[in-house]
Amino acid sequence: MIDLGAGQPSPALLPSALLRKAAANRLDGKDAPFLAYGTNQGDGYFRAALADFLGEHYHAAVDAGRLFVTAGASMGLDLLCTLFAKPGDTIFVEEPSYFLALRIFADHHLKVISLPMDAGGLIIEALEEKLTRHRPVFLYTIPTFHNPSSVTLGADRREKLVDLSRKYNFLIIADEVYHLLNYASEIPPPMASFIDSDTVFSLGSFSKILAPGLRLGWIQTGPHLLKQIIGCGLLDSGGGLNPFASALVRSAIEMGLQQTQLTTLKTIYTERKGALSHALREYLPDTVRFIEPDGGFFIWLVFPEGVDTEQMRVEAGPKNIGYLPGVKFSSRNGLKNCARLSFSYFDAPELKEGARRLAEVFKSHLRLR
Numbered sequence: 001m002i003d004l005g006a007g008q009p010s011p012a013l014l015p016s017a018l019l020r021k022a023a024a025n026r027l028d029g030k031d032a033p034f035l036a037y038g039t040n041q042g043d044g045y046f047r048a049a050l051a052d053f054l055g056e057h058y059h060a061a062v063d064a065g066r067l068f069v070t071a072g073a074s075m076g077l078d079l080l081c082t083l084f085a086k087p088g089d090t091i092f093v094e095e096p097s098y099f100l101a102l103r104i105f106a107d108h109h110l111k112v113i114s115l116p117m118d119a120g121g122l123i124i125e126a127l128e129e130k131l132t133r134h135r136p137v138f139l140y141t142i143p144t145f146h147n148p149s150s151v152t153l154g155a156d157r158r159e160k161l162v163d164l165s166r167k168y169n170f171l172i173i174a175d176e177v178y179h180l181l182n183y184a185s186e187i188p189p190p191m192a193s194f195i196d197s198d199t200v201f202s203l204g205s206f207s208k209i210l211a212p213g214l215r216l217g218w219i220q221t222g223p224h225l226l227k228q229i230i231g232c233g234l235l236d237s238g239g240g241l242n243p244f245a246s247a248l249v250r251s252a253i254e255m256g257l258q259q260t261q262l263t264t265l266k267t268i269y270t271e272r273k274g275a276l277s278h279a280l281r282e283y284l285p286d287t288v289r290f291i292e293p294d295g296g297f298f299i300w301l302v303f304p305e306g307v308d309t310e311q312m313r314v315e316a317g318p319k320n321i322g323y324l325p326g327v328k329f330s331s332r333n334g335l336k337n338c339a340r341l342s343f344s345y346f347d348a349p350e351l352k353e354g355a356r357r358l359a360e361v362f363k364s365h366l367r368l369r
């Protein structure tokens with residue numbers, strides 16, 4: 001089975017040797033403060049190492065005092081929903097959006113309104129128009145190498161988005177978990193560079209650049225919003241999140257291992273992305289459109305109108321090929337003719353074979369209709 005729905009690294013890319021070295025380094029000393037309850041904001045040494053690491057990649061200084069440690073981006077998002085929204089509140093999301101974020105919003109009983117995107121990301125004029133009719137508490141966006149569409153919000157649009165958040169008084173939750181997985185040269189600065197507006201949260205994670213099982217990430221935000229997070233009951237009771245994983249990853253950063261791993265992943269994913277894009281162009285007809293991504297994990301296929309990718313997936317099962325149907329990424333039961341493929345899990349020959357099988361399924365689907 002080649003399940004191109006799997007948006008995670010292949011088992012061989014999980015860095016057990018790296019983490020053994022990092023753990024040996026951290027567990028060497030006789031003190032192990034990271035086994036006690038941690039400070040609410042998250043381990044200070046880890047935040048300092050993370051700030052240096054991010055500063056290098058963002059080409060701008062990152063203040064460790066503006067970082068809050070989370071147990072992953074999903075947990076961070078859930079915490080922000082708990083603290084900054086209440087059941088029944090309106091929020092804005094992109095169409096398409098990350099399907100599991102939609103599940104978190106459903107847990108919090110939020111009213112989700114979707115905004116259209118194009119090849120340059122969220123369409124700001126559409127946002128402005130919706131703001132005349134709705135009062136969202138926050139807008140959730142995946143600005144760089146979007147999941148699932150892989151597009152990146154342009155620099156101008158980022159500025160306009162922040163201006164609108166100030167003018168209309170809503171928060172921006174920018175899920176930036178793919179920002180460091182850049183396979184081309186230039187990308188706009190992260191939304192994290194706008195935190196002084198005190199309307200922006202930037203969510204980051206080690207899931208995509210090291211290992212999802214660490215359950216470790218961060219929120220970067222301005223002092224006013226940060227204070228509200230640090231003072232919450234969850235932390236009062238349990239202390240800062242994930243001090244043990246923070247301690248290991250601190251060593252991984254300080255020893256240069258995180259940077260080596262990121263460089264390796266970028267090389268591998270660039271090759272995989274190229275292999276899948278090439279094979280899709282070779283096997284699928286031109287009526288199936290996609291943009292070759294510059295980063296992240298995904299290729300978003302747009303089939304001709306009338307194709308139902310959920311139905312087609314049922315037909316794909318016996319041919320041992322899988323993907324995620326577009327409807328999963330829609331908050332209004334749309335995008336039925338779209339599909340998300342991931343190139344993070346399988347190697348280049350498998351991706352090529354996956355594209356070949358998918359094209360076969362598509363052709364027989366057209367005959368069956």
Ligand SMILES: Cc1ncc(COP(=O)(O)O)c(C=O)c1O
Binds near residue numbers: 007175177204
């Ligand atoms: C946009 C986006 N946000 C969050 C996550 C999950 O991140 P974490 O493992 O840090 O919770 C993913 C993983 O697929 C993702 O694509």
